[in-house]
Amino acid sequence: MTHRPDASAAPDAATLSNSRFLKALRREPVDATPIWLMRQAGRYMAEYRALREKRTILELIKTPELAVEVTLQPIRAFELDAAIIFADILPLLAGMGLGLEFVQGEGPLLHNPVRSAADVERLTVRPPEEALPFTLEAIRLARQALDPLGVPLIGFSGAPFTLAAYAVEGGSSRSHERTKALMMGDPQTWQRLMEKLAEAVGQYLKAQAGAGAHALQVFDSWAGQLSPADYRTHVQPYSRRAIAIAKEAGAPVIHFGTDTAGFLEDMRDAGGDAIGVDWRIDLAQAWERLGDGVAVQGNLDPAALLAPWEALRARAQAVLDQAAGRPGHIFNLGHGVFKTTPPDNVKRLAEFVHAATQR
């Protein structure tokens, strides 16, 4: 089995459209199950650490040539079926007026968090080419490098709720107390915040597809902190709106969240050609609930990549077994690659997924 088309014969758009990844997103039969990994570019790779040594993460993201280089690193190293543009979900908030900083060892900080109606009013939804030109340019450049390799490119954004959680908390949070207090206590301000975020997210995703991204992933990383009822009332309408805007550009959308086993159906109903599920639910059970109308992406525990190969292989096989016989499975982790992951495990995993599913 050849992993990718012969690089000497540059594939045209039709070839990429027939790539495993994009076919699986359309739930068409594929020659082998496609695999890519969330955070496949990152600190677990020596090549990445070398680039990062003298630069901040924001410098990498805001310099399109460097963002492209990072995007390509895992594609060169491993048999991965899609690239994802190297970026972060938080510059979108910076583009709306929040002061973003990544503090060594502490994670992201937003210096003027959104806590009141006045704070929400100050947020501006600017055209993506103005607010986030660097990532759109990186997508254009990445396509030039990836097209000859026959590898499709994924653009992405945080979902409105996950971005709202960062904006309100001013950074990461375990319990999202301030976010939920605003959502529950001042639903009108919440609604206005989510409307703005839905518009910004939707336009950003659409612009990424316009710049050349073949598919788009919406990360609702914190949605699973909510009750199903709060998700339905205070989140789902805005995710739906963002995804609807994104879809205007025609690219398929992957809708991903963690801790969502309690309301997978509600997530699906907000939109997405594929639903990304984490490892906290059996893939077969998740798919049974989601039905045949969507592709499914997932769902290996990223911790399995820390285990010896035999333990990793067994868990990867278990994921494949649960998806067997259904078109539309994209192999992935249930969350991002840990920075302690041995790269050789990523290499073997990608090869294994292809070999084990070859048709």
Added chain:
Amino acid sequence: MTHRPDASAAPDAATLSNSRFLKALRREPVDATPIWLMRQAGRYMAEYRALREKRTILELIKTPELAVEVTLQPIRAFELDAAIIFADILPLLAGMGLGLEFVQGEGPLLHNPVRSAADVERLTVRPPEEALPFTLEAIRLARQALDPLGVPLIGFSGAPFTLAAYAVEGGSSRSHERTKALMMGDPQTWQRLMEKLAEAVGQYLKAQAGAGAHALQVFDSWAGQLSPADYRTHVQPYSRRAIAIAKEAGAPVIHFGTDTAGFLEDMRDAGGDAIGVDWRIDLAQAWERLGDGVAVQGNLDPAALLAPWEALRARAQAVLDQAAGRPGHIFNLGHGVFKTTPPDNVKRLAEFVHAATQR
């Protein structure tokens, strides 16, 4: 409706056995839905902060008279239907030989974490009266204070997995990478660790019932970080063993976890007269999956207690609506009370649950 029996007529054991809480645990009809809250004694109460001011948390736990005082604080202040002994899950690990410290602002630290087979061998399972005499004494003293009030007392322990996660990580963790690496990479050492913890947990719970606890709660706070398959293979047998030992004393067991919507049935199958569920799943759906053979405890988002009363009331009513018509519901949060919670919201919530369900 009288909230509690007349304190002047000291209730005997039979009266307590007929308390709402214990009846609900047996899935018998009750005059109103019982309510207690995880971490109902704690920093959100001024009375607690006053006691804590000059003492460490371990001093409070290890001084039975003070532990009893803290246990009683929320019982005096609110219409709660059960007390839970003031203690912590980690002294059990200290009793097995790990160095435990609570560091201001950082949470718990275990100074000699368990990372190897030799580390596991060093762990000792001592009789609970030797290892944790202070909590057993606190239970005996608390009964003397609670019996005249007609309020039953809950003892508790961490579940084997949650304790293993603390023991291996050496403290709190977001991703439990070391724990999972040990579990997946060295299943024999893992098994030995879990066997010891199951024995220690089971004996500790049984001793608490022997000291007078009317019911026992097993906190598997981190179980939801696992895939259902890993839960079944590497956790469930040891939770089952711990619960089976605990049940030898005859007291009912509440089996609680968070993020467990993906494998509620597996948790139930490990044992427990009641299953505690968090807010990430609709209570009606959780109960449907759990079946009629168990009581259900939960499942309000603790963040709802930060909201204005009307928003809190609506969410509490929604929980009650989902449990309506079924015996065996114990109202609780899906996790512990936040320290930012206004005590008045706890007061109103308890009164509301009783008034709204009066039969």
